[in-house]
Amino acid sequence: MHSAFALIEIGAVILGLGLLGAVSARFAFSPIPLYLLAGLAFGHGGILPLATSEEFTATGAEIGVILLLFTLGLEYTAPELVGTLRHNWVAGLVDLVLNSAPGVATALLLGWGPVAAVALGGVTYVTSSGITAKVLADLQWLGNREVPVVLSLLVFEDLTMAMYLPILTALLAGVGLVAGLTTLAIAAATITVILIVALRYGRYVEKFVASPNEEVLLLKALGLTVLVAGVAQLLQVSAAVGAFLVGIALSGPLAHTARQLLTPLRDLFAAVFFVFFGLHTDPAALPPMLGIAVLLAVAGVLTKTATGWWAARRAGVGALGRARAGISLVPRGEFNIVIAGLAVTAGLNNQIGPLAAAYVLVLAVTGPILARSLEPLTRWRKRRHGTPSGDAPPEVAPEAPVPTP
Template sequence: MHSALFLIEFGAIILGLGLLGRVAGRLKFSPIPLYLLAGLAFGEGGLLPLPASEEFVAIGAEIGVILLLLMLGLEYTASDLVSNLKTQYPAGLVDFTLNALPGALAALLMGWGPVAAVVLAGVTWISSSGVIAKVMGDLGRLGNRETPVILSVLVLEDLAMAVYLPIVTALLAGVGLAAGSATLAIALGVAGAVLFVALRYGRLISRFVSSDDPEKLLLVVLGLTLLVAGIAQQLQVSAAVGAFLVGIALSGEVAEGTHTLLSPLRDLFAAVFFVFFGLHTDPASIPPVLLPALALAVVTALTKIATGYWAARRAGVGVKGRWRAGGTLVARGEFSIVIAGLAVTAGIEPALGPLATAYVLLLVVIGPLTARYTEPVALWISRRRRPDEPVPSTPTAPSASSRPPEAVTDQDRAGHA
């Protein structure tokens, strides 16, 4: 009886996600807010609890996070990461300062304490690579001059996750300063070792993993990823970081083949992850934090626009491209939920989960709108202030970037996660 009930519940969840994905596709926006709303509707305090499938959904959600980070790592080569670190690190520092600090200050003002401040800083800091990639593809901006700037900011944020997640994991576990420092040292050492090995021996690793049989390739890569993620979690480094590093170590045809094979699994389990987060958030807990979430969304939308504008200006992009870059970076999504999910599991602050849910729901909807309308609105305001001055134009000729447009198109699939 329990088995039949589990199949009914889990089948209904998967079918519902598929239908919601279709609705989002027709409306041309990310399905993430619909997945979150579905979780809210059927979780704690929702319309219909799903107790029989809860444990399996929890495991599926954890696999979803691992696959999200693995696929993200597959998008980058070690040389791409090193190049971006060398040339674009000032943009990363500005991004951190403008977007992480508002979250930290908001947590402290609400009296949540320093650990919650570090967590909320991450929630407001990291943009959604998947949503942004989808938006750029939908708007036909993959060849624009500002696109390499946007990608560089996203790459630096993804790299920062390899340092940030171990810190958060150690803080949430309540370990002392010495243990936390050891955890961070291990994480940095592993990340550095993986980058070194990937640069020097990436082809050998890929050749070892490679197989002409899709079944064998899938089993080897998935097994290796789960094994490394488990070891990383045992060392309190974070399973997500372990998966990200596995993705970086693979390159060439292996990375492309793995991306093709794992994309459907990533989409399935990532959707389950967003539903799982919603299931563990009581809808009644959202209205009390809606105003703080809205205020934080407005502030950090403006700071992301400022970040993109500054980074594009530094790269020599014209005024229109600067505004487009800023507006495109506004969306938050999968990483914000991953970070908040860690805090919810640790139980450090009951209101943090609902606040993060409301915040992501707001910005995952507002983000595509700012990407489309920030430039015309900014230029309209500029004309109103200086009606006699011509507005500079920005050529949209394709430019070379450290990542080819094909990589963005691949990552576009993450928008359906």
């Protein structure tokens, strides 16, 4: 009887997510805010709390994060990552400092302490690769000159997360300096080993995973990804980072096929992940945090726009392209929730979860709206100032890989 109720709940949750996804597709915005709201509605303190399917959602949420980062890793090769780190590290550092500062300052001003400051700085820093990729595709900006700049910043953020998450995990665990440095050293060694394997022996990984049978390929790719993610987590590296690096090890036609096969699973479990975060956020805790979340969101729009503008200007992109680059970086989503989820799970501060949820809700909605409004507002401004209403042809760059949302 218990299993019957669990199946009913799971079926209702997945069906509800499908309906919410249909609504978001109809109005052309990210479904992430709707998934978070669904979690709030059916979680602790919500309208109708789930009773029997919590274990499924918890496991599904972990798999969702792993698949999100694995499919993102499939978009890049190890040489591309190394090249990005070598040529765009200055813009990446500007992005890191400028966008983590509001979160760090807010946590310190609220008296939450240095560990919470590190966590909230991560929440305000990282852009949602999934939402940004969807914005670029939906608005047909993929061929523009600013896209490589946006991608380079996203890759730098992913690499930064690979080092940041182990540090945050150690801080949340309350380990001492020596233990913390040991954890970081193990994490760095693990990441280095996986990158070396991806760079020098990626063809062997591809041969191991490859199969003419799509079912076999799906099982191999999924099994290897979850296995490496689990081992990485055991070695104090985030499971998500381990999955990301496995994705990097696969390239070419194999990566394309693996992405096609795993995208439906990724979308399903990613939706479960966002719902799971909402389930563990008390809706009653959101209103007190909403004002701070809105202020942080305004700061986030300004700092990300400034980052993209400056980075695109260094690349010789025109004014409209600089604005597109900045606006493209505004959305927050998956990684921000992952960071807040780590802090909430560790019992760091019960206000970080609601603040992060409200912050992501605001920017996951605002980012795509601002991007969609940019060029119409630019045309309106040109007409108002008496300049020709027709826009110049878009600045087109050579074809570049874009993360699949």
